[in-house]
Amino acid sequence: MLISATTAETETAVEPVKKASGKTLWLLAPGVIWMLLFLVTPILMMIYVSFWTQTTFKITPDLTIKSWVTFFTTDTYLSALWTTIRIWLIVLVSTLVVGYPAALYVGLFVKNKTIQTALLVLCVIPFWTSFLIRVLAWRPMLGKEGTINLILQGLGIIHQPIEVLLFSELSVIIGMTQIYCVFMVGPIAFMMGRIDQSIIEAAQDLGAGFWRIFRTIILPLTMPGVVVGAIFVSVMVLGEFATAAALSGRKVNLLGNIIVTQVGSLKWAFAAVVGVVLTLLMGIVVAALLRVVDLRKEL
Amino acid sequence: MQAGGIKLSLGVYTALFLIFLYAPMVVLAILSFQTGPEGGPQFPIIEWSTYWYKHLFGLTPPSRIAPLPINEALVRSLMLSVMTMIVSTVLGVTSAQAFRRRFPGSGVVFYLIVLGMMVPGVLVGLGMALVANALGIDRHWWGTAFVLHVVYTYPFAFLVMLAILNRFDQSVEEASWSLGVSPARTFRRVTFPLIFPGVLSAMLFAFTLSYDEFSRTLFASGRDLTLPLAIYGTFSVEVHPNVFAFGVLTTIFSFALLGVYAILMMLSIRRAKRVAIQEEA
Numbered sequence: 001m002l003i004s005a006t007t008a009e010t011e012t013a014v015e016p017v018k019k020a021s022g023k024t025l026w027l028l029a030p031g032v033i034w035m036l037l038f039l040v041t042p043i044l045m046m047i048y049v050s051f052w053t054q055t056t057f058k059i060t061p062d063l064t065i066k067s068w069v070t071f072f073t074t075d076t077y078l079s080a081l082w083t084t085i086r087i088w089l090i091v092l093v094s095t096l097v098v099g100y101p102a103a104l105y106v107g108l109f110v111k112n113k114t115i116q117t118a119l120l121v122l123c124v125i126p127f128w129t130s131f132l133i134r135v136l137a138w139r140p141m142l143g144k145e146g147t148i149n150l151i152l153q154g155l156g157i158i159h160q161p162i163e164v165l166l167f168s169e170l171s172v173i174i175g176m177t178q179i180y181c182v183f184m185v186g187p188i189a190f191m192m193g194r195i196d197q198s199i200i201e202a203a204q205d206l207g208a209g210f211w212r213i214f215r216t217i218i219l220p221l222t223m224p225g226v227v228v229g230a231i232f233v234s235v236m237v238l239g240e241f242a243t244a245a246a247l248s249g250r251k252v253n254l255l256g257n258i259i260v261t262q263v264g265s266l267k268w269a270f271a272a273v274v275g276v277v278l279t280l281l282m283g284i285v286v287a288a289l290l291r292v293v294d295l296r297k298e299l
Numbered sequence: 300m301q302a303g304g305i306k307l308s309l310g311v312y313t314a315l316f317l318i319f320l321y322a323p324m325v326v327l328a329i330l331s332f333q334t335g336p337e338g339g340p341q342f343p344i345i346e347w348s349t350y351w352y353k354h355l356f357g358l359t360p361p362s363r364i365a366p367l368p369i370n371e372a373l374v375r376s377l378m379l380s381v382m383t384m385i386v387s388t389v390l391g392v393t394s395a396q397a398f399r400r401r402f403p404g405s406g407v408v409f410y411l412i413v414l415g416m417m418v419p420g421v422l423v424g425l426g427m428a429l430v431a432n433a434l435g436i437d438r439h440w441w442g443t444a445f446v447l448h449v450v451y452t453y454p455f456a457f458l459v460m461l462a463i464l465n466r467f468d469q470s471v472e473e474a475s476w477s478l479g480v481s482p483a484r485t486f487r488r489v490t491f492p493l494i495f496p497g498v499l500s501a502m503l504f505a506f507t508l509s510y511d512e513f514s515r516t517l518f519a520s521g522r523d524l525t526l527p528l529a530i531y532g533t534f535s536v537e538v539h540p541n542v543f544a545f546g547v548l549t550t551i552f553s554f555a556l557l558g559v560y561a562i563l564m565m566l567s568i569r570r571a572k573r574v575a576i577q578e579e580a
Binding site: 021023024027028030031032034035036037038039040041042043044045046049098099101102104105106109119122123126128129130131132133134136137138139140141143145146147150178181182210231235236238239240241242245246256259260263268271272275278279282286 | 305306309310312313316317319320321322323324326327330340341342389390391393394396397400402408411412414415417418419420421422423425426427428429430432433446447449450453457507511513514517518526527530531533534535538542543545546549550553554557
């Protein structure tokens with residue numbers, strides 16, 4: 001009697017769980033299949049093709065490491081790799097340096113919630129213009145006869161136009177910083193908003209100055225935001241090619257630009273090698289950043 | 300006292316920051332009113348005119364400057380964005396719904412989905428082109444490019460829905476079930492209206508991201524251009540103010556879209572409030 005009651009209980013207890021997992025499976029299946037077919041398969045294909053044999057206009061599926069050897073022995077490719085890493089690091093630091101003070105002001109010093117939201121919306125609005133148009137918008141700003149040079153000359157600060165502003169590495173960095181700093185400001189401002197004001201008040205009551213509060217409370221508590229922002233910025237900058245194409249006048253070649261050129265001349269195997277290198281680079285960067293912060297917990 | 304000085308300087312800094320964000324677009328908008336066809340994409344404005352706007356619509360006498368191929372591209376881009384929006388929102392809602400229960404392997408599935416927004420477009424685009432080549436499939440914006448757009452926007456829809464469902468009060472659903480309403484009907488009549496603001500946000504995200512997406516489209520779309528690809532095409536040639544005029548128009552379009560979203564959002568929130576009041580009475 002007692003035994004049958006417990007088995008009946010376990011049966012009813014087990015049943016909904018079983019049912020639930022079946023339902024879960026059906027709910028998940030479409031998305032998972034879509035990602036496996038159209039995300040994982042293309043990446044695996046890219047890895048596979050990077051070992052194919054490349055002749056002038058054709059690739060054949062005879063496996064070889066020739067394309068890989070070419071990549072690591074050609075200056076153009078290697079310098080593109082270094083340029084990509086260098087620009088990524090510079091943009092990462094510049095978005096942080098440019099964005100953090102603004103996030104600090106909006107998140108901590110603006111007490112009025114309406115004004116705070118309005119300022120954040122103001123930061124996001126430029127994001128609503130097409131990315132490519134935002135890139136192009138830097139051309140009339142930075143050119144030799146561009147707005148910045150005109151203003152600086154008009155103010156008498158310079159007498160010769162600064163030519164290095166456009167079609168240089170600097171223009172790519174300026175453009176990328178403006179385009180991507182929003183992705184840094186957002187997560188940081190979000191973390192600022194979460195800080196309990198009473199902690200700061202307590203620190204003030206105990207006589208801590210602004211810098212001390214900043215160093216021991218604000219900076220550590222906003223670090224997850226910095227890391228999330230860094231993930232966004234890294235992922236986007238490492239895969240970039242359009243900004244460099246539009247603002248550097250072909251002087252700056254990122255890995256992305258190399259891929260575009262290679263595909264343009266039907267060198268699929270070389271493009272695939274560059275693609276795999278880029279994937280590895282990205283994987284290392286994102287994995288390292290994810291070790292610092294758990295993305296799922298920050299949601 | 301010291302904090303006051305810091306607040307002031309940070310305020311000034313933030314103002315400069317906003318100027319840095321907006322200046323290029325403002326300059327671009329001003330220069331779009333440059334006279335044509337001899338006026339260039341830089342200051343000074345020789346004469347104010349709407350020449351380049353007319354040029355976009357083919358209303359100007361022919362000149363050596365080719366019009367942007369935006370007509371058909373616009374139709375393609377809109378269709379592609381709508382298709383992407385529908386599919387990725389449906390996928391996002393269903394998988395977020397699945398994540399409400401704990402299941403083994405949820406971590407792997409989570410990162411598999413999020414990977415879609417992490418992997419650079421140029422990589423999936425290249426991979427997709429290679430797959431299409433190997434299988435002998437023609438590349439089209441409505442095929443190979445479309446599936447990649449969903450790969451990109453579906454994670455956003457998923458994360459938005461996950462955030463909404465995290466804050467969801469499950470007791471309403473349970474009440475409905477215990478009253479004998481079927482799960483499908485409960486979802487339609489109870490769950491869906493409650494998560495609708497989230498669905499709306501997911502749709503907006505998916506639409507705008509797809510409408511603006513070009514790195515995935517570049518290799519995967521074949522011969523027919525979408526709108527961003529048409530703009531990308533101008534990168535390699537001399538830039539004329541017609542691109543600027545076009546930039547202003549697309550920005551206005553985006554804001555119109557944002558306006559529609561805001562109105563729908565307000566209506567759905569008002570409706571939710573009305574239902575709540577009725578129930579209390």
